[in-house]
Amino acid sequence: MLQLYSAIWRASAGRQIILILLSIAVAGLAAVPLEFQRDIINHLTSDHIETKRLILLGVGMMAVILLSLSLKWILGYRAGTLGEDMIRLIRQRLLLRAADVDETGESVRKGTMTTAISAEAEDLGKFAGGAFSDPVVQIGTLVSVIGYISSTQPGLGLIAFSMIVPQILIVLMSQRKVNVFVAERVRILRSATDRLTADDIEAAERDINAQFDEIYETRRRMFIWKLSAKFLLSVINGAGTVGVLMLGGWLVMQGKTDVGTVVAAISGLSRIQGPTAFLITFYRQVSANRIKYELMLELFGPDPARYRRPSKT
Numbered sequence: 001m002l003q004l005y006s007a008i009w010r011a012s013a014g015r016q017i018i019l020i021l022l023s024i025a026v027a028g029l030a031a032v033p034l035e036f037q038r039d040i041i042n043h044l045t046s047d048h049i050e051t052k053r054l055i056l057l058g059v060g061m062m063a064v065i066l067l068s069l070s071l072k073w074i075l076g077y078r079a080g081t082l083g084e085d086m087i088r089l090i091r092q093r094l095l096l097r098a099a100d101v102d103e104t105g106e107s108v109r110k111g112t113m114t115t116a117i118s119a120e121a122e123d124l125g126k127f128a129g130g131a132f133s134d135p136v137v138q139i140g141t142l143v144s145v146i147g148y149i150s151s152t153q154p155g156l157g158l159i160a161f162s163m164i165v166p167q168i169l170i171v172l173m174s175q176r177k178v179n180v181f182v183a184e185r186v187r188i189l190r191s192a193t194d195r196l197t198a199d200d201i202e203a204a205e206r207d208i209n210a211q212f213d214e215i216y217e218t219r220r221r222m223f224i225w226k227l228s229a230k231f232l233l234s235v236i237n238g239a240g241t242v243g244v245l246m247l248g249g250w251l252v253m254q255g256k257t258d259v260g261t262v263v264a265a266i267s268g269l270s271r272i273q274g275p276t277a278f279l280i281t282f283y284r285q286v287s288a289n290r291i292k293y294e295l296m297l298e299l300f301g302p303d304p305a306r307y308r309r310p311s312k313t
Contacts, residue, residue, distance in 0.1 A: 001286060004293045008128045011089060015082050019133035022075040027140020029068040030271065031148035034264045036061035038152070042260035075133060083129025090121040094296075124296070127289045134282055138275035149268045153257050156244055156265040163240040163269075164276055167233050171280045174229040181222045182288045186295055188214050226284075233280070237273050244269060 009016060040057050043049060094117045142164065150157025192211040248262035 001290050004286075004290050005131065007293070008086075008131050011086065012082055012128065015078065016132045019075060019079055019082070019130075020136050022071055022078070023133040023136035024140060026068060026071045026075060026137050027144055029064060029071070030141040030144040031268075032064045033061055033068075034145070034148055034268055034271070036064065037267060038260040038264040040260075041263050042258055045259055075137070079129040079133055081129075083126045085125075086128040087121055087125025090125055090296075091117050094121060121296075124289055124292060127285055131286075135279065138279050138282070141275045142272055142279075145268045145271050149265050152261045153248070153251065153265065155247055155251070156261070159240055159243045159247065160265070160269060160272060163236055164272070166236055167276060167280065170229050170232050171283060174225050177225050178222055178284065178287070181218050181225075183291045183295070185215055185218045185222075186292060188218070233277070237269075241266065241269055 036057055040054065040061070043054060043057065146157055146160050146164075149160050188211050192215075244262070244265050248257065248265060251257040252259060252262060
């Protein structure tokens with residue numbers, strides 16, 4: 001993983017720093033609407049409702065939402081264009097390597113290189129665009145929201161935090177197995193593509209179809225692991241929501257908290273479910289792209305540094 005991230009940083013350090021700063025700003029604003037929501041609900045349930053204050057709270061909440069969405073738009077645009085630039089850079093380097101292979105007659109088949117240029121470069125490039133900013137946004141959002149919930153009611157914050165830890169453990173265990181399937185699928189696909197470009201298709205049809213069946217079986221087993229993990233994660237999220245409602249309701253009945261805090265905590269749970277799910281997906285992408293990166297390095301032979309070209313940062 002460190003090797004993959006080092007390569008991305010070398011190629012785009014300057015732009016990654018800008019994306020990280022934007023991500024921190026987005027994450028910092030994540031919990032602010034919850035405070036406005038809490039104040040609005042508590043104001044509506046108070047004995048003295050003031051229309052002017054209600055309007056001011058609504059305007060303030062909307063202003064924060066618009067600012068956050070604007071920053072997300074800028075972040076998404078810059079991350080997307082950086083990803084496309086990285087795709088172009090990877091393909092240029094692979095093309096240079098393909099030209100060398102053609103001249104020297106080395107044992108890198110055209111089918112393998114074609115697959116790498118068309119599909120694998122696309123996956124790695126897109127990942128590179130958000131390799132740093134995506135986890136910063138989501139982790140920052142989790143810290144911001146859980147920190148806010150804990151500051152208003154520590155018990156509810158503990159429930160929110162306890163939802164995350166088992167999800168991390170489940171993903172770590174399941175992803176190790178999925179990584180094996182990812183590497184296996186890439187190798188089988190490369191082999192099938194090599195046969196298509198190097199052999200008579202009619203003669204190789206039976207073997208190629210057998211490889212397609214292997215790819216199908218590999219993906220089928222991946223689905224079992226991924227969907228089983230997703231099921232367990234959804235159970236944990238549902239239990240967390242019920243737990244907050246039960247504990248929050250009991251605290252309200254005991255006069256130890258207010259309705260606005262409980263509603264804000266429920267909203268906060270929905271906010272952390274998104275980042276948690278995203279981080280789980282992101283971790284899977286990191287694992288899969290690490291394997292693809294290592295497999296791609298094999299195509300560059302013993303001296304991959306030869307194909308590095310300076311790029312704009």
